Each structure stands twice: as C-alpha cells, then as structure tokens.
Amino acid sequence: MSASSLSPLPSPVAGGSVASSARAPVPVVDILRLNTCGSVDDGKSTLIGRLLYDSKSLMEDQIESLERSADITGGGQINLANLTDGLRAEREQGITIDVAYRYFATPRRKFIIADTPGHVQYTRNMVTGASTANLAIVLVDARAGVIEQSRRHTAIASLLRIPHLVVAINKMDLVGWSEARYNEIREQFEEFLPRLDIKDVKFIPLSALNGDNVVTPSPHTPWYVGPTLLGHLETVHIASDWNLNAFRLPVQWVNRPNNPTDPRLHDFRGFSGQIAGGIVKTGQKVMALPGGVISTVKEIHTYEGPVTEAFCPQSVSVVLEHDVDVSRGSMLVGVDSLPGGGTELHAKICWMHPRPLVRGKKYFLKHTTSTVQAVVTEIEHRLDMATLESVPNPTELAVNDLGEIRIRTAKPLFYDGYATNRLTGSFILIEQGTNATVGAGMLLPPTEVVRSEHQDYAI
Amino acid sequence: MKSYHLDHLQHLETEAIHIMREVAGEFERPALLFSGGKDSICLLRLAEKAFRPSDIPMPFLNVETGHEFPELIEFRDRRARQLGAKLIVRTVDQALANGTATQAPGEVSRNKLQIPVLLGAIEEFRFDCAIGGARRDEEKARAKERFFSFRDSFGQWDPKNQRPEIWNLYNGRLNAGENMRVFPLSNWTEMDVWEYIRKEKLEVPSIYFSHTRECFRRGGQWLPVPPPHTDATKPDPYAGARPRPNEPVQTMVCRVRTIADMISTGMIASPANTVDDIIGEVAAARVTERGSRADDKASEAAMEDRKKAGYF
Numbered sequence: 001m002s003a004s005s006l007s008p009l010p011s012p013v014a015g016g017s018v019a020s021s022a023r024a025p026v027p028v029v030d031i032l033r034l035n036t037c038g039s040v041d042d043g044k045s046t047l048i049g050r051l052l053y054d055s056k057s058l059m060e061d062q063i064e065s066l067e068r069s070a071d072i073t074g075g076g077q078i079n080l081a082n083l084t085d086g087l088r089a090e091r092e093q094g095i096t097i098d099v100a101y102r103y104f105a106t107p108r109r110k111f112i113i114a115d116t117p118g119h120v121q122y123t124r125n126m127v128t129g130a131s132t133a134n135l136a137i138v139l140v141d142a143r144a145g146v147i148e149q150s151r152r153h154t155a156i157a158s159l160l161r162i163p164h165l166v167v168a169i170n171k172m173d174l175v176g177w178s179e180a181r182y183n184e185i186r187e188q189f190e191e192f193l194p195r196l197d198i199k200d201v202k203f204i205p206l207s208a209l210n211g212d213n214v215v216t217p218s219p220h221t222p223w224y225v226g227p228t229l230l231g232h233l234e235t236v237h238i239a240s241d242w243n244l245n246a247f248r249l250p251v252q253w254v255n256r257p258n259n260p261t262d263p264r265l266h267d268f269r270g271f272s273g274q275i276a277g278g279i280v281k282t283g284q285k286v287m288a289l290p291g292g293v294i295s296t297v298k299e300i301h302t303y304e305g306p307v308t309e310a311f312c313p314q315s316v317s318v319v320l321e322h323d324v325d326v327s328r329g330s331m332l333v334g335v336d337s338l339p340g341g342g343t344e345l346h347a348k349i350c351w352m353h354p355r356p357l358v359r360g361k362k363y364f365l366k367h368t369t370s371t372v373q374a375v376v377t378e379i380e381h382r383l384d385m386a387t388l389e390s391v392p393n394p395t396e397l398a399v400n401d402l403g404e405i406r407i408r409t410a411k412p413l414f415y416d417g418y419a420t421n422r423l424t425g426s427f428i429l430i431e432q433g434t435n436a437t438v439g440a441g442m443l444l445p446p447t448e449v450v451r452s453e454h455q456d457y458a459i
Numbered sequence: 460m461k462s463y464h465l466d467h468l469q470h471l472e473t474e475a476i477h478i479m480r481e482v483a484g485e486f487e488r489p490a491l492l493f494s495g496g497k498d499s500i501c502l503l504r505l506a507e508k509a510f511r512p513s514d515i516p517m518p519f520l521n522v523e524t525g526h527e528f529p530e531l532i533e534f535r536d537r538r539a540r541q542l543g544a545k546l547i548v549r550t551v552d553q554a555l556a557n558g559t560a561t562q563a564p565g566e567v568s569r570n571k572l573q574i575p576v577l578l579g580a581i582e583e584f585r586f587d588c589a590i591g592g593a594r595r596d597e598e599k600a601r602a603k604e605r606f607f608s609f610r611d612s613f614g615q616w617d618p619k620n621q622r623p624e625i626w627n628l629y630n631g632r633l634n635a636g637e638n639m640r641v642f643p644l645s646n647w648t649e650m651d652v653w654e655y656i657r658k659e660k661l662e663v664p665s666i667y668f669s670h671t672r673e674c675f676r677r678g679g680q681w682l683p684v685p686p687p688h689t690d691a692t693k694p695d696p697y698a699g700a701r702p703r704p705n706e707p708v709q710t711m712v713c714r715v716r717t718i719a720d721m722i723s724t725g726m727i728a729s730p731a732n733t734v735d736d737i738i739g740e741v742a743a744a745r746v747t748e749r750g751s752r753a754d755d756k757a758s759e760a761a762m763e764d765r766k767k768a769g770y771f
C-alpha cells in the first residue's frame with residue numbers, strides 16, 4: 001500500500017539527504033499528478049522552481065544555466081521562474097503560454113506537475129493540465145486576495161472533479177505574514193466554495209520566493225499549524241481516485257495473430273484495451289456494446305501470461321467464450337452495472353477554440369475509443385465566471401467559456417456520468433475539416449441505462 | 460483485503476500501452492523509431508506488451524548519421540531480428556549523395572541533417588505516424604510536448620498551436636500530408652527508464668556500461684575518438700571530429716548516459732557495469748542527462764529550434 005496512509009515520517013528531502021547515496025533507491029510507491037494555476041505574476045513559476053530546488057531535484061547544469069541567465073538579465077539574482085518558462089517565445093514575452101510538465105520524486109512519491117498558465121485567454125490549457133490531475137494548487141497573491149481568476153481556476157478544478165485542492169496563499173512576506181490577511185482570503189474562498197463540488201480543500205500560507213512553508217516550515221507563521229506544501233503533497237490520500245465499481249473495457253484494438261506458429265493461437269481473438277472502470281474476472285458475464293450480446297470472459301491476457309483478474313487502469317486483452325462481433329470502439333461492460341446508452345446527450349463543456357461553438361454545427365465526437373459524428377442541438381447555459389452563476393440560452397460559447405449543452409450523435413454512445421467515471425464520462429469535440437480539438441465535454445449522468453436486446457448468449 | 464493498486468512503473472506502463480494501441484487503432488501507416496538507445500528499448504517492450512501474441516503492427520525506422528557507435532548498430536539489428544520486425548534504415552550519407560540534404564559549411568555534427576532524412580523516409584513510406592521515445596523530462600522544450608504531437612505537412616512543430624490533450628482522449632485525425640509524432644514515454648524520467656529496464660530485464664547495448672575507451676576533451680565534454688579512417692578512396696566521415704594536436708587523448712573508464720552519435724555524445728567517467736550501478740548513478744547524478752550532449756549546448760534554444768524544423 002502507499003506510504004501516504006502511514007503517519008508522517010520526517011522527510012528525507014527536507015533533510016537534504018536525498019540521492020546522496022550511490023545505492024539504488026527503493027522504488028517509489030505511487031504517482032501524484034498535480035496541476036498549478038494562478039494569474040500571471042502570482043508566483044507559479046517561482047513556486048515550482050522552489051519545489052524543485054528545495055527538494056534537490058535540480059541538477060548542476062540546470063542551476064548553472066539559471067546562473068548564466070541571472071548574470072545576463074537578472075543582475076546576478078537567480079530567477080527560479082526561469083526553470084519552468086521553457087520556450088523562447090515565453091522568455092521573450094515573459095509569460096507561460098502553454099502547459100509544461102515537470103517531474104520530481106521524493107522517497108515517498110513521484111510527482112508530475114502540469115504547469116498551466118494563468119492568463120485569461122488560456123483556460124483551455126488549464127483544462128488540459130487538470131484533466132488527469134489528482135490535485136490542483138490554486139495560487140493567490142496575498143496582496144490581491146481572491147480575484148476572478150482564482151474563482152475561475154477553482155471552478156474548473158471542481159468541474160473536472162480534481163479530488164484535492166490546495167489554495168496556496170503566496171507572497172505572505174509582502175503582507176507582513178499577517179494571520180488576519182490569511183484568514184480574510186480564506187473566508188473569501190469559503191464564500192464561494194459551497195457552490196462548487198470539491199471535497200478536500202487545504203489552505204497554506206507561503207512565500208515561494210523565500211521558500212517559507214514550501215518544503216521547510218516557516219518561522220514566520222507560528223499561527224499556522226498545517227503541513228508544508230510538499231508535506232501535504234507527499235501524504236494526501238489518492239489511493240481511491242480510480243473507479244473500481246463497474247467494469248468497463250473500451251476496445252482499442254482486436255488482437256488476432258497472423259499465421260501464428262503456435263497452433264493454439266489459430267483462433268485467438270483478444271479484445272485489447274485499458275480497463276476504464278471496475279474489475280474483470282475470468283468466468284464473469286460481460287455485455288458487448290453496441291449489440292448487447294452477453295458472453296463470458298474466457299481468458300484475460302497480459303504479456304506476462306494469463307491472469308484470472310484485472311482492474312482499472314490496467315491494459316489487457318480479453319478473450320470471450322463466444323464469437324461476438326466486437327471491434328475498435330466497442331465496449332465490454334459488466335452485466336451487473338450497465339452504463340447509460342443513447343444518442344441524446346447532456347453535458348458540460350469547456351470550449352477551447354477561437355471559433356465559437358454554435359448550435360447545429362457538426363463535429364466529430366471522440367468518447368473512449370470510438371469517434372462518431374455529433375451535432376450540438378442546444379446551448380442551455382453559460383457559466384459566468386465572475387459570479388459563478390448560469391446565464392441561460394447564450395447564442396454561442398466562445399473560447400474559454402464553460403457551459404452546458406445537448407448533443408445528438410449519429411450512433412449511440414455507451415457512457416457513465418463524468419462524476420462516476422472520468423474515463424467513460426468524458427469526450428472531446430473535433431472540428432471537421434481542420435481536425436482541431438475544440439471542446440472538452442463532461443457527460444451528466446445518463447437518464448437511461450442500456451438494455452440487452454438479445455437473449456443470454458451462453459445457453 | 461486485496462489491493463487493487465499500481466505502483467508508479469505499472470502506471471507509466473499502462474499509460475504507454477494505451478497510447479501504443481491508440482496508434483495502432485487510429486493510424487493507417489505508423490512506424491516506430493528505434494535507435495537501439497535505452498528509451499527506444501523500453502518502447503519495444505511496451506510494443507510487445509501492447510500487441511503480443513500478434514506481430515508488432517508497424518515497422519521500425521532508424522535514421523543513421525553515419526557516425527554511430529558500431530555496438531549500437533549491431534544491437535539494433537539483432538533486436539529487430541529477434542522481434543521479427545521489419546527494420547527500415549535511412550542514412551544521412553544517402554541523403555547527402557542524392558542531394559536531399561546539404562551540410563552547412565564547417566559543421567561537423569550531422570544531428571540537424573537527420574531532419575530531412577526522417578522527413579524523406581516519412582514521405583517515401585507514406586507514414587502517417589512515428590512513435591518516438593522522447594521524454595518530457597529530457598529538456599525544457601520537450602516539457603511542453605504532447606503525447607500526440609501534430610506536425611504540419613512540412614513536418615514542423617508549432618508550440619503555440621498544439622492540440623489540447625484532455626484525459627486520455629488523443630485526437631489522431633490528420634489531413635493528407637500531415638503527420639503525427641507520438642511519445643508514449645512522455646511522463647517517464649531517466650530513473651523510470653532504468654528502473655523499467657531492470658524490472659523487465661531488458662538488454663541494453665554494451666556502451667551503457669563501463670568500458671575503456673580513448674577520449675579527448677572538447678566543449679566541456681569527453682568525446683570518444685572516432686574509429687580510424689581506413690578507406691582512403693573516400694573522404695574521412697569523421698573529419699573535424701578527430702582530436703586536434705592541442706586536444707590530448709586519454710584512456711578513460713567510461714560509459715554513455717545518453718546516446719546521440721559518436722560526435723555528439725559525451726562519455727562520462729564511470730565504473731558502473733550493472734543496471735543497478737547505473738540506477739545508483741542516476742540517483743546520485745548532479746547533472747542532467749542532456750548535460751552530456753553537445754547538440755543541446757549550442758544555444759539555450761537549440762532543442763526548440765530543431766523541433767520546430769521537424770526533429771523527433
């Protein structure tokens with residue numbers, strides 16, 4: 001099990017002894033994916049630089065390169081933000097323009113940071129970075145307090161159902177480490193949090209620039225009793241972030257060996273995919289969608305050999321008892337927990353393209369491994385980011401708008417509500433012609449569950 | 460209670476297998492870039508995991524600069540044979556000979572010349588997708604790379620105009636002439652790669668392990684002395700990459716950490732001769748992997764420039 005469920009040990013990272021021995025380290029137990037958001041200049045890049053620097057994840061040549069640019073442009077002061085502002089265009093404009101990924105590990109966990117930009121026109125990048133995150137850090141400049149961006153980022157984190165949120169109240173050094181100011185900002189947040197859907201929220205006062213409460217506890221915040229940011233990242237409980245309840249296997253590829261030398265493989269027909277929900281066992285009844293034919297799981301194959309059981313998010317190949325019509329885009333599901341099915345869909349959507357979403361336009365819709373034609377039949381409302389209120393019947397959704405829409409697809413989709421399963425409840429819209437990815441959709445719970453049109457196949 | 464839990468390597472593995480199968484499902488003519496280096500060795504194992512007991516449904520492609528370590532070529536060919544895969548090799552030499560590539564005057568490294576050769580091979584075989592072993596932790600410009608990296612009909616990467624990549628829903632749709640580069644190891648670090656090699660007991664070329672070699676110092680790195688020039692009827696392919704009189708040759712106990720070709724790969728002094736030793740070295744390393752590559756040092760934005768032009 002993950003070390004996160006144990007009581008906190010003193011962090012070897014904070015103690016500065018990481019990677020100092022030449023012995024091969026014990027493998028890290030799990031991965032935490034996190035996403036950082038804040039407005040321009042809130043200190044996001046500095047914070048990430050600080051996390052990497054203080055956790056000794058930086059290498060000499062990276063530090064050298066920082067020092068080199070400090071000599072050239074920074075009057076000799078190292079700028080931690082330069083570590084993450086990777087692209088030249090960004091260095092020129094001085095803002096982060098796209099999602100960048102950073103990696104670091106402590107003996108407890110491995111971290112993948114999606115550094116997403118705070119500029120108002122780049123919401124799509126935050127959605128991109130946040131879609132796979134376990135945890136979001138929303139940065140707030142202690143001087144400015146909660147601004148529209150803070151609300152927007154928090155709303156996106158909630159919409160995408162990131163299970164854990166950290167509100168990092170930064171630049172506390174510039175407000176004299178005032179507990180009153182910290183409480184004030186906390187209250188501003190708590191005012192709108194109830195309207196959102198985030199279960200776990202943590203507030204941490206810090207100074208990214210000076211490193212207070214990032215990796216090492218700050219002497220300036222005796223009034224704060226919580227963990228440092230890294231301490232929290234290392235221990236937050238993420239074991240239950242996958243859905244293990246309802247078996248779903250979207251079929252990616254049908255595995256049928258060509259002229260196999262092994263005679264046992266002549267009739268091999270494996271349905272390969274990554275389990276998107278639940279657990280599958282040999283002997284279990286499953287339904288193949290579309291079609292609704294029921295069969296039994298005969299074998300579950302992995303490269304290491306057959307197994308009797310597999311779970312989300314493992315990649316496997318499933319062989320069925322019967323010769324069932326299954327191809328890429330099909331889904332095998334557990335018969336005890338059938339998904340919704342239909343061509344009339346209701347979803348929340350984040351619009352990601354300068355050409356707005358309009359009613360009546362045809363798009364491609366990619367959901368799990370199937371791509372179908374779709375048309376938006378209704379734009380029900382748009383979420384006003386300033387107030388978090390719904391504005392009914394907008395004529396369109398512009399880039400960075402969030403809203404709720406109805407869609408009709410050319411073929412039925414088999415899905416779960418996004419709140420139940422992130423993988424079978426999400427889709428993207430692709431513009432026909434340009435093939436641009438233009439929208440990220442989250443399905444609302446289905447109103448109708450699929451029904452088997454066939455008799456039980458295994459007589 | 461039974462634990463349904465994946466450790467970090469299992470997570471990275473299932474993510475990469477999913478991506479490999481998406482490629483097989485969404486593209487007509489994919490190829491897998493296989494150099495024989497440690498990252499592409501992991502790619503091969505992931506391809507086996509994704510597609511066995513079937514054949515790996517794509518050929519392997521390698522672009523040779525002509526300055527390769529012979530150990531790497533031997534390993535590459537043997538591995539492809541073992542896996543029963545078709546290996547396509549295209550070379551900078553051919554491209555120079557037939558005029559599709561031209562060397563900049565005075566430039567010794569053929570790193571940039573791999574670009575037209577790669578693009579030429581993509582056109583020749585009408586590949587619509589090339590799977591590569593690049594990782595985001597390698598270099599700053601790579602950190603922004605997508606799993607599915609869209610290239611226009613000139614093979615160019617536009618960092619400001621990438622397709623957003625949300626959940627595990629990859630958009631592989633292309634118009635004629637366009638192309639996708641796919642990087643299943645995007646989320647892997649150098650440490651993950653070696654831990655995976657250890658876990659899967661994968662063979663790696665001997666030059667990753669400690670050996671004795673003649674090297675000389677240039678540009679802050681230890682460069683290997685190229686093999687002797689024997690065929691006097693042809694110009695020396697390593698002209699410019701040989702030690703000059705003021706660059707004394709030293710016999711070193713060394714190995715490679717990352718492999719480009721003999722001109723661009725710095726050797727590191729190291730006694731590591733097992734995968735465990737290497738993992739220990741990576742854990743204790745104080746410079747990044749790419750710190751030993753001459754091709755990235757040229758300028759702060761070297762990698763970004765090459766990627767925009769169509770590099771892997």
Ligand SMILES: Nc1nc2c(ncn2[C@@H]2O[C@H](COP(=O)(O)OP(=O)(O)O)[C@@H](O)[C@H]2O)c(=O)[nH]1
Nearest residue numbers: 040041042043044045046081170171207208209
């Ligand atoms: N005083 C103070 N300045 C900070 C702190 N964090 C960041 N800054 C400064 O705020 C400015 C913007 O920081 P940067 O990391 O580039 O912000 P980003 O745009 O959110 O990535 C820089 O000048 C930083 O040095 C902090 O905790 N205290």
